[in-house]
Amino acid sequence: MNILSEQLILTALKHVIDPEIGINIVDLGLIYDVKLDAGNVYIKMTMTTPGCPLHESIAKGAEEAVRQLQGIESVKVDLVWDPPWTPDRISNWAKKQLGWR
Amino acid sequence: MSAPFQGSITTPYTPPFKVVRQYFIIATITFIFLNGLMLMSSRYISGFHFQPRLLSFAHMAVLGWATMIIRGAMTQLIPVILETSLYSVRLAKWGLWLYLAAVITIVSHFWFFAIKGGGMASAAGMAFLAVIIFVINVGLTMRKVKSINITIAHIIAAIVYLTVVAAIGLLLGINLSIPFIKGDHLHYLGLHATIGFVGWFSMIIMGVSYKLLPMFTLSYTYKTWPGWTAFGLINLGVLGIVVEFLTNRPLYSSVLIVTGMFMFSYQIILIMKGRMRKALDVGLRHAVFAYGYIPVAALLGGLITLSNINPEIKQRVILIYGFTVLFGCITLLIIGMMYKIVPFLVWFHKYSDKVGKEKVPMLKEMFSERIGNLQFWLLNIGVPDVMAGLFLQNQTVVAIGITIIFISSLLFGYNMFTVFTRK
Numbered sequence: 112m113n114i115l116s117e118q119l120i121l122t123a124l125k126h127v128i129d130p131e132i133g134i135n136i137v138d139l140g141l142i143y144d145v146k147l148d149a150g151n152v153y154i155k156m157t158m159t160t161p162g163c164p165l166h167e168s169i170a171k172g173a174e175e176a177v178r179q180l181q182g183i184e185s186v187k188v189d190l191v192w193d194p195p196w197t198p199d200r201i202s203n204w205a206k207k208q209l210g211w212r
Numbered sequence: 213m214s215a216p217f218q219g220s221i222t223t224p225y226t227p228p229f230k231v232v233r234q235y236f237i238i239a240t241i242t243f244i245f246l247n248g249l250m251l252m253s254s255r256y257i258s259g260f261h262f263q264p265r266l267l268s269f270a271h272m273a274v275l276g277w278a279t280m281i282i283r284g285a286m287t288q289l290i291p292v293i294l295e296t297s298l299y300s301v302r303l304a305k306w307g308l309w310l311y312l313a314a315v316i317t318i319v320s321h322f323w324f325f326a327i328k329g330g331g332m333a334s335a336a337g338m339a340f341l342a343v344i345i346f347v348i349n350v351g352l353t354m355r356k357v358k359s360i361n362i363t364i365a366h367i368i369a370a371i372v373y374l375t376v377v378a379a380i381g382l383l384l385g386i387n388l389s390i391p392f393i394k395g396d397h398l399h400y401l402g403l404h405a406t407i408g409f410v411g412w413f414s415m416i417i418m419g420v421s422y423k424l425l426p427m428f429t430l431s432y433t434y435k436t437w438p439g440w441t442a443f444g445l446i447n448l449g450v451l452g453i454v455v456e457f458l459t460n461r462p463l464y465s466s467v468l469i470v471t472g473m474f475m476f477s478y479q480i481i482l483i484m485k486g487r488m489r490k491a492l493d494v495g496l497r498h499a500v501f502a503y504g505y506i507p508v509a510a511l512l513g514g515l516i517t518l519s520n521i522n523p524e525i526k527q528r529v530i531l532i533y534g535f536t537v538l539f540g541c542i543t544l545l546i547i548g549m550m551y552k553i554v555p556f557l558v559w560f561h562k563y564s565d566k567v568g569k570e571k572v573p574m575l576k577e578m579f580s581e582r583i584g585n586l587q588f589w590l591l592n593i594g595v596p597d598v599m600a601g602l603f604l605q606n607q608t609v610v611a612i613g614i615t616i617i618f619i620s621s622l623l624f625g626y627n628m629f630t631v632f633t634r635k
């Protein structure tokens with residue numbers, strides 16, 4: 112049940128797209144952790160660059176996207192810089208979108 | 213409703229949209245106006261560089277276009293680069309109007325070569341004051357920085373050079389009104405231009421590039437020693453130029469600067485090689501071409517300072533060099549970065565709180581990429597065309613090139629207008 116719901120949260124997070132790169136935050140590998148506890152959601156995420164000017168909107172966007180799911184009581188988004196994001200976290204699909212062959 | 217996880221998102225250093233927008237709009241209008249004026253007076257873009265219309269064009273380009281954009285962009289980028297908020301938004305806001313008044317006065321005084329009376333001296337004084345306001349604002353913001361990285365080192369050097377350039381400009385402005393400098397005015401003008409181009413512009417361009425290029429291309433696995441080497445060589449070179457100026461002894465400092473510029477190019481190659489984002493959008497294509505013009509400008513600079521070419525040819529090369537730096541390196545990079553920064557600014561202002569709730573546009577959808585591409589190619593046809601025309605001393609070729617650049621500037625202005633007026 113929890114696994115499926117966490118999967119659902121990740122699906123919701125895929126609707127949050129980095130407007131500069133054009134890739135969703137899950138495939139960019141920005142989501143470090145998603146926890147669900149009786150309707151309370153905890154998301155640990157990062158940005159590609161510390162001080163990224165989009166960090167506020169993307170983090171808030173993540174919160175809003177999850178909040179729209181049915182049965183959600185609260186959402187906490189933790190923006191962390193450690194461990195720093197690395198390009199290895201980008202999914203294969205996203206790599207293709209970025210022009211990798 | 214239970215809420216075990218609260219208070220999550222860190223406070224951002226939100227950029228002051230209205231202030232930055234003013235800088236960008238004024239600079240874009242200046243750029244189009246400059247190109248229109250150059251088109252109407254293209255016959256003046258030849259011959260000896262110390263002539264009223266050329267000095268007017270050059271100051272409109274460096275002050276009204278390039279430095280205006282950089283001042284606005286720094287207000288926007290300080291939170292990104294330094295990860296702290298700007299010391300004073302009010303200084304950025306009011307500094308703009310003083311700076312604009314100074315630019316208009318300087319440019320119009322050069323245009324009419326109105327050196328009698330204190331007009332030129334007051335204009336240079338206003339510009340100096342406006343620069344000091346900017347330097348104080350950036351300097352006091354820097355106080356909050358805990359550690360120095362490559363970008364911050366470049367910005368510190370850049371604002372030091374900007375202060376020196378403005379101070380020499382002030383002395384030259386006073387000297388034109390009330391001659392007091394013993395020796396050749398042009399000798400000081402050379403120092404003013406060199407520190408402006410090699411000190412202020414190259415340091416700010418390089419520093420900001422080291423932050424923005426990896427961010428936009430998703431490049432994180434490159435070595436930074438070429439960048440640091442370039443920083444050391446260029447600063448040593450500028451210092452050498454100052455010593456040469458003071459002692460009148462040739463130290464061949466330009467060799468250090470030219471080598472430094474090539475090290476910068478190598479650093480850019482490393483960043484581009486390591487990028488995850490292979491496809492380049494219109495903004496990044498501009499930037500890449502701008503970086504390509506840097507070694508060209510460096511070689512031209514080396515040719516001017518190190519070789520014993522015929523004085524008449526040298527004069528042509530000086531013009532080509534100045535044009536290449538202003539339109540090849542600086543303008544291309546500024547336009548490229550504006551295609552990245554301006555859509556973001558407007559997007560942030562209009563759509564930031566809609567993310568996750570409704571579909572929001574991508575940044576590249578905020579303007580016409582087709583027009584951007586056309587504008588890019590026109591600019592890259594126009595710039596080499598003018599360079600060739602200046603070398604051949606063919607006014608028709610120069611005029612054709614400037615017409616192409618003017619059309620390109622109109623297309624760029626249209627794209628910026630589309631972004632700024634987006635509903």
